[in-house]
Amino acid sequence: MSNQAQEAREALGARLRGFRKDAGFASGRAFAHATGWQESKVSRIENGKQNASEDDIRVWCTKTERPDQIDDLIATVRHIDELWLEWRRQLASGAEKRQSKALPVYAKTKLFRIWHPTLVWGTLQTAEYAAETFKQVVDFFEIPNDTEAATAKRLERQQYLYQGDRIFNVLLGEQALYTNFGGPEVMKGQLDRLLAVMRLARLNLGIIPHDAPTRIWPGNSFSMFDDRLVLVETYSAEFSITQPREIEQYAKAFALLQQSAVYGTAVRDRIFAAIQHFDRIPTDS
Known part of the structure; x- marks a missing residue:
């Protein structure tokens, strides 16, 4: 707790x-x-x-x-x-309802600070990649399979990348480029998507290289919505942080993580390297 x-x-x-x-x-x-x-x-x-x-x-x-x-x-x-x-309580009727709850939060937020050490943030996911993540959620939590509806609802978030004056500061661990959801073709499609969206003026996409010196331990993924809400996900539950003192700690952690990140051309180079990695993996026939 x-x-x-x-x-x-x-x-x-x-x-x-x-x-x-x-x-x-x-x-x-x-x-x-x-x-x-x-x-x-x-x-x-x-x-x-x-x-x-x-x-x-x-x-x-x-x-x-x-x-x-x-x-x-x-x-x-x-x-x-x-x-x-608890995830079981949130997902009792499937994953779509939880995805729908995110939309009003996104609509109100001007500054996003996102940290994902091992996978691509949901709002930047392709439909195929998102569907693979939801299949794992369905299997792990043994919930009703509403993968298609949940994927569609998650993709609705992408509208906010193009609306208003929102700023998206997104940090991914380099492992997120290699964590294999769905096989080489799904992963290459997802990596191509990252190459496309990183050109958006309001999106600052940073990658923390696997061998980068760290100023703070990576910890769990978390999403910050302005200075009013932080969501942290674990295997068993998601918890919301609204207390200003705790939010300040997450802001400090995010700033320290940023010090280990690379941007721009260095990010593109790492994405291209990951694409080449999946090119070398045989696809299932």
Whole structure:
């Protein structure tokens, strides 16, 4: 869980503890008896060790005679949930819905800072490359196969490359040019796409060579949307960062990563080298 999510959970627990004490329940045991809960549940919620559900909030506020606080605290619980979203929950009905959620965020953003150490950023992907990534998502998370719809929704993001005055600062690890999604033909098509889009005036595409001196460890991929939101992806979940102090850390990390990157002709040279690499790999007949 992100620091921000944990801090929010602890703050909620402290607030609920205050309600309990104000209502005359001197101990968690007394409150557990009144609610029919386990005493350990009361303790975990109050100490930020367990998420309170929306039903828990309703019971807590009713028992402590604070019904006027129910709506506000339920909104808090939902916000905590949004800070750390398990992929299985997000993808329960397939991948398209998650791709659709990205579009309003992109529409509002003026400055994008993107770091992907091992694959091409979604907004720069070809349809074939994107489809291969979604096939892996479907298999890994065992979700409904809506690869075609999810791919189409991801490609809708590309409109923002050509609209307004947005700036896209995109960093890829050199490995992203070689991570093989779909075989040589898919990869060569994707690499050709990078050669085309890097000519866009508002796109600054940097590559961090595999042997470049580093100022900071590569870490997970992350996407920054202005100075208001960072999304970080792991194998199990995606978490949202909105706390200014944490966003500043990611901005600092991005600036350090940029110091290891090459641009312009050096990027083209590395893309051409990757194309030659895939030219040497036999295609499946």
